[in-house]
Amino acid sequence: MTFTYIFGPVTSSRLGRSLGLDLLGRRVCSMDCLYCEVGITDELTARRDVYVSAATMLGELEQWRAENEILPDCVTLGGAGEPTLNSDMGEIIRGCRRIMPEVPVAVLTNSTLLGDPAVCEELALADIVLPSLDSLVEEEFTKLNRPCGGLSAAGIAESLVRFKAMFHGKIFLEILLAQGINDSEANLALLREFVARLSPDRVDVTTLSRPGAYPLAKAVSAEVRRQWCSELGSACNRLPGTPETSDAVFLRTGQRADLVERDQKAATDMIERSLRRRPQTPGQLALSLSLPLDKVESALASLERRGMIHTVENAPAAEDGTHGPFYSCQ
Ligand code: SF4
Structure with missing residues (x-):
């Protein structure tokens, strides 16, 4: 719109x-x-x-x-x-x-x-x-x-x-x-x-x-x-x-830290929603969601710690050449 x-x-x-x-x-x-x-x-x-x-x-x-x-x-x-x-x-x-x-x-x-x-x-x-x-x-x-x-x-x-x-x-x-x-x-x-x-x-x-x-x-x-x-x-x-x-004004008040945290939370939510649709590698998630790889990796680690996702055993190598294991929500 x-x-x-x-x-x-x-x-x-x-x-x-x-x-x-x-x-x-x-x-x-x-x-x-x-x-x-x-x-x-x-x-x-x-x-x-x-x-x-x-x-x-x-x-x-x-x-x-x-x-x-x-x-x-x-x-x-x-x-x-x-x-x-x-x-x-x-x-x-x-x-x-x-x-x-x-x-x-x-x-x-x-x-x-x-x-x-x-x-x-x-x-x-x-x-x-x-x-x-x-x-x-x-x-x-x-x-x-x-x-x-x-x-x-x-x-x-x-x-x-x-x-x-x-x-x-x-x-x-x-x-x-x-x-x-x-x-x-x-x-x-x-x-x-x-x-x-x-x-x-x-x-x-x-x-x-x-x-x-x-x-x-x-x-x-x-x-x-x-x-x-x-x-x-x-x-x-x-x-x-x-x-x-x-940025220093925000840092002093804690707002910038809140914003960074909020950004990470939004990224984590997007990744979880995407993995509910199909298993993907960190590289695929970074490409499809336009997120930096390190942000994706940190979100995946957090989701895995909370038991919300898992790695897919015996998954074939990603065809698009992106690396890393496949993650899934199912
Ligand atoms: S106060 Fe009004 S006229 Fe002045 S810069 Fe702002 S919008 Fe423009």
Whole structure:
């Protein structure tokens, strides 16, 4: 089946193999950022609505789950605009948990709706929230993010701090730098203070990696990013690109270990199901299920220890030239 609102999994440095859910279906956002990679915002609004219903989204997710044996590392709510604008977001997060209970749910957000208690309550159902806040200098914020009327960088920063106090999951803050717009000393000083106050689990300082919605937005140099990383890192100790970040954040919390274990369990289940149909060698299983041989061997050892499979005595050599004994469930 082709999916309208589900994409990926794509590999993300922050979230691993991430399955994306587009909660808008079109370019609706509370900002019209110069650097936006999905293009110019068609509908600039802070009004929540059922842009894609929970029933539609979860119907697709059920279908995706039925068609895919290997789970993603993460389900990420995002899409072609600001996902918190979808008033079915809470129901969608609950549905993700029901359909894939083992998979953490992450939400990408531009942080603009965090002043709304209903949005915060729904967002707090997620495991990881990835808010962005590019500048605390109001003129820079207006120039770069081109928000809906009535939004200020200072107001968003306060809402983020309040949200952090009620949220039990992880917060990965993103700051995107555009040359000559928000890479100023004034912004760095304000964000340094803010990061120390917010104390997120991780900070990512990024820049444009491809052309944005407007040609005015240009990437900063690697040197500038490094400098910002080291300045902000002293406040939060989570430097992008150092062993303290990326997978290390997951390792610290034990989540990465859980993910590895879960992957192995999915592989073991697939192997057991396949062996119920016919006896096979480890090499055949690796080929047919697209799994690394060492993962197959470790799953077979575990199934054999538990008495769920056995080797087939006097089996002929595999015709396809793969090695090892035949295993069977029968
Ligand atoms: S907030 Fe995100 S989706 Fe909205 S315009 Fe900015 S970059 Fe694009």
